[in-house]
Amino acid sequence: MVDPTVANRQRELEEQRQGFVRATVVRTQRPTSARAGDVAVVDATGAITGFVGGTCVEASVREMSLAALESGEPVLLQVRPGDVGRVEHEGAIEVHNPCLSGGSIDVFLEPVVPAARVVVAGDAPVAQALARIGAELGYDMQLVDGEAWHPDDSVAALIAAGHGHGEEPALERALEAGVPYVGLIASDKRGAAVVASLNVDDELRQRVHTPAGIKLGGTSPAEIALGVLAELVQVRAGARAVQEEKDAAAGRDLPEEPRxxxxxxxxxxxxxxxxxxxxxxxxxxxxxxxxxxxxxxxxxxxxxxx
Known part of the structure; x- marks a missing residue:
């Protein structure tokens, strides 16, 4: 059973949409103070809530957890007694710690990164289909009223699917806030008219994807939603590739290692x-x-x- 303090901390980080690492002891060899099944949560500052071993083990858990959070890849941390050293295996890192009392411990480090938040302005059938299929793809889908919605930094995409209701205010706010993907589900003619009516600079108007989505030939709400989400996946992947190229050109390695x-x-x-x-x-x-x-x-x- 997970310690209530650990469960509360995990829930708190999830509600705040902050990344963290769930550290689970999967094997121990005496003498060690931890037991298989012990769980802790490591936040983005390196603070540990829960117990996965003494302070010597915590030092390695903290270091490897922050690296896992940066890479987004889980890893098995194997802490062994002995002279300082590190051996990397496929999917595992073996760390030798001279401060251990003689036992050893294996800790599985699983990074938990908040799902990308996709806001859909509207409640028409295609909006409902977007919410359903997007959730299956792992997105954090939110259906909102376009007139009342205001973006924050957590929004990765805004899709206007109101069929004429609340589209302009949602699109304008998303563009002004710099939301990475902004799409409008409409015909070529209506989409062009809506974009032309937006009270934003021409440069921002050009960022609107309309008609949103890859043309797959389907006409049902689910088929239209599938095309829109396919375009979103494509755009986000392209943006990541461009950023990685920029970082490489600037001499920055990804992911960045913790100090x-x-x-x-x-x-x-x-x-x-x-x-x-x-x-x-x-x-x-x-x-x-x-x-x-x-x-x-x-x-x-x-x-x-x-």
């Missing part, structure tokens, strides 16, 4: 972020994997400062 530091006592790699143990020494921050390393450093800082 790390080396524990000066045991030489473990740790995340250089607020949840990690640290002290200020001679004007710089020193990071540690566990309280024992921090205590040893504070007793003899000159020995480890280098």
């Amino acid at each position: 790390t530091a080396i524990d000066p006592v045991c030489h473990m790699t740790v995340v250089a972020a607020e949840p990690t143990l640290h002290v200020e020494h001679d004007g710089r921050t020193v990071w540690f994997c566990a309280p024992g390393c921090r205590t040893r450093f504070l007793k003899e800082p000159e020995r480890y400062a280098a």
Whole structure:
């Protein structure tokens, strides 16, 4: 049974549409304080709610969780005693930790990223079909009244499917807010007239996909919705590819690795972020994997400062 504190934290992050990692202990070898089935949640800052082992294990869980959250790929973390080292296997990373008491632990790290939010303005049959099929594709679908709707940063797409009701205000607000995909379901003639009537700059008008969707030849609400969602998938994939090319040209590797530091006592790699143990020494921050390393450093800082 999952600890209520962990379940509440997971629910809180889901409601806030924040990404997190669900860390589950799948195997242990004594001596270890964790047990198979123990679960924790690691948020985007590296803060851990729940228990998956002592502070030495937490240091590795924190580091690998943030990397998994960046990549979006799950990974099996295998923490073993021994000299500092790391071996990457297919789907798994084996980390050696000199601070362990002799046991070992395997933790499955599963990143949970909020689904892209797609807003559909309208309640006609095609709008209902969009909501149904989009949910099957894994999108967070929302049906709204176009007159009353106001976008926020969570919106990935706005599809106007009101057949003349509340389309203009929804389209204008989506364009002004920079919603990545803006589509209008209409005929060629009506779509052009609606776009021409929008109270926005010509540059923004050109961003409206109308008639929205890839022409598959179907005429039923479900077939039209399928074409619109196919276009949305295509546009989003193209935008990701363009961004990756820009990042590569600028010398930025994707995904970006979390900032790390080396524990000066045991030489473990740790995340250089607020949840990690640290002290200020001679004007710089020193990071540690566990309280024992921090205590040893504070007793003899000159020995480890280098």
